Amino acid sequence: MGGVCSRKSSQLVDEGDSFQTPTGFSKTSSFKWLLLTLPRSSSDLSRKGQGKGPGRCPSLMELCVAKVCKDISKYSTFAMLPSDLSQQIFNELVDSNCLTDKLLERFRDCALHDICLGEYPGVNDAWMEVVASQRQSLLSVDISCSEVTDTGLNFLRDCSNMQTLGCNYCDKISENGLGVLSGFSNLTSLSFKRSDGVTAEGMRVFANLVNLVNLDLERCLKIHGGLVHMKDLTNLRELQLSSCRITDLGVSYLRGLSKLTQLNLESCPVTAACLEAISGLASLMLLNLNRCGIYDEGCESFEDLKKLKVLNLGFNHITDACLVHLRGLINLESLNLDSCRVGDEGLLHLKGLVLMKSLELSDTQIGSNGLRHLSGLRNLQSINLSFTLVTDTGMKKISALNTLKSVNLDNRLITDVGLAALTGLTGLTHLDLFGARITDYGTNCLRYFKNLESLELCGGSITDAGVKNIKDLKALTLLNLSQNANLTDKTLELISGLTALISLNVSNSRVSNAGLRHLKALQNLRSLTLDSCRVTTSEIQKLKATALPNLISVRPE
Structure with missing residues (x-):
């Protein structure tokens, strides 16, 4: 539906989608290499940059930690230090990827509260003795992604x-190792993603x-069969069972979990009987x-879930008949119907959900006419209409939703006319026109979107002249101009002033080695994609080495 330069929604990963799961995870040597090169997490990045800047005086604690880490070889133990200081030294060594098995020994008997070694390379049973x-x-x-075995856990x-x-991805821990959990009656949070060690028999300790x-x-x-051991965990509030092999009987054991507020059953076989159990x-x-x-059968069970705020029904066989049962969910803020068999008349049942903030309609049979039912959703902030039957006419119907911040229109039926209809949405921060047929003339509309942080404009009709209307969007952190x-x-010269850019894609263009010099000013750039361009890997690597030290992802490489 979207043409040769469009992306099928089933193949995409939306990093902002709270329901996404790392289905492609593989703990390989290349993955471990990435752990050494990538920042440990986005929170680490923010923490490291927090409060630092010209004129700021470091705290006494920061000075102490920095000095100790600098002279780390002079110390044999930190057991005599206050535990809060030892904790900060430990955290700094981990964050900077400087902790080794020898340095870890210095923290023996230090009364540390938190040992966060998830995805840290080299963690094994020997480390666990000090922990x-x-x-x-x-x-x-x-200890996620570690080599820890049953012995280390014990x-x-x-x-x-x-x-x-x-203990996510700890593939050397078996069901025998889970026995140690029986002594952790104070445990409030437990994670064993992708573990073959968690079996029905091993789950007995969960009781x-x-x-x-x-x-x-x-x-x-x-x-399979292990959920019976969870039926008395009445304090449970969040349960993640995605891609597990569970049955109707297994789900029935969850009925008594009256405090449960979050349940993830993605990619599990869910029947009408399952839905009936969930309704309680x-x-x-x-x-x-x-x-x-x-399928539509059993969807009447949704009517009992009055407190629902987030509902993901994507990639199922439901039709408009299912949406009838969502009318009473007045607290709903996010609804995902991606790739479902719903159409224009189904949207009629959503018109009363006035608290809705996010609506995913990609790959559905929705057309422009159905969008009229959304006119009352005055709190809507995000809508995805990719790969639908929506045309330029439909853009007029959503133009009054001035709370919108994110609009996804990867759709060959959208042209300059449709983009012009959205110019009143001056609060937009994310605009995806990946497959839309936008020309240089249409890019004149972009000057109305001064707050844009993310822009994808990949329909194939943009030239350097159109990019002139992008160069003043100073808030952009992601810019995708591929396929043009x-x-x-x-x-590259025109966008060289977009210094906030973190991600840039100009693939399938006539960009050459000579143009790379214009990117030197983009010091925040971390991802650069130049597939099928007139550039060489050696020149891109030279640019990375001499001018853009923050680059992590580079293509070609």
Whole structure:
């Protein structure tokens, strides 16, 4: 539907989608290399940059931590230091990827509260002995993606005050290792993503975790029959079971979890009987049923979930008949109907959901006429109409929704006329026109969107002349101009003033090595994609080495 330069929604990963799961994860050597090159997390980035700037005086604690880390070889132990100072030194070594097994030994018996080694390279059973030496002081441990085995996990048996444990992708931990959990009655958060060690038999220990609030068992494929051991975890509020092999009977054991507010069953086989069991979870605020094979039968169960704020029904077989049962969900703020069989008349049942903020309609049978039912959604901030039957006429129907911040129109039926109809949406921060037929003339409309942070304009009809209307969008952090074959080095010169850019894609264009010099001013650039351009890998690497040290993702490479 979207033409040769459009993207099928089923193949995309939307980083802002709270329902996305890392279905392509593979713990390989290349992945471990990435762990060493990428920042450990976005929160780490913000924490490291927080409060730092010209004229700021560091705190005494920061000075102490910096000095100790600089002279780390002079110390054999930190056990005599206050635990809060030891904790900060430990955190700094981890954040800077400087912690080794030898340095870890200095933290033995330091009464640390938090040991966050998730995705940290080299963590194994030997490390766990030092981790466990914190004993009753230890409250939180994350050893995700490590080489820890049952033996290493068992070292934690004396750390009975633990409240949080993360063991995601720990493929060397078996069901025997789970036995140590029986002593963690204070545990409130437990995560074992993609673990073959979590079996129905191993889940017996879960029955003792009566204070558990958050449980993540994503893609634990051997838990069939194990949910029976969770029926008395009445304090549970968040449960992640996506891509697990569960049955109607298994879901029925969740009926008594009256405090459950978030349930993720993505890619699990969900039947009408499952939906009936879920209907008893009256406290649910988030329900993810993406790719569950749901039909209209059983959807009447949604009517009982009055507190729902987020509902994901994407990639199911539901039709307009299902949407009838959503009319009473007046607290709904986010609804995902991606690739469902819904059409214009189905949107009639959404008109009363006035608190709606996000609506995903990609790859549906929605046309311009159906958008009239959305006129009352005055709180709507995000709408995705990619790969639908919506035309320029439909843009006029959403132009009055002035609360919109994100509009996705990867759709060959949208032209300059449709873009012109949206110029009143001056609050837009994200605009995706990937496959839309926008020309240089249409780019004149972009001057109305001064707040744009993300822009994708990839219909193939833009030249350097159109880019002149983009060069003043100073808030842009992501710019995708791929597929526009007539763009030249002049484009790179024009956008060289967009210094906030973090991601830039000018693939399938006439950009050459000579134009790369214009990118030197883009010091915040972390992702650069120049596939099928007149550039060489060596010149891009030279640019990275000499001018753009923050570049992490580079294509070609």
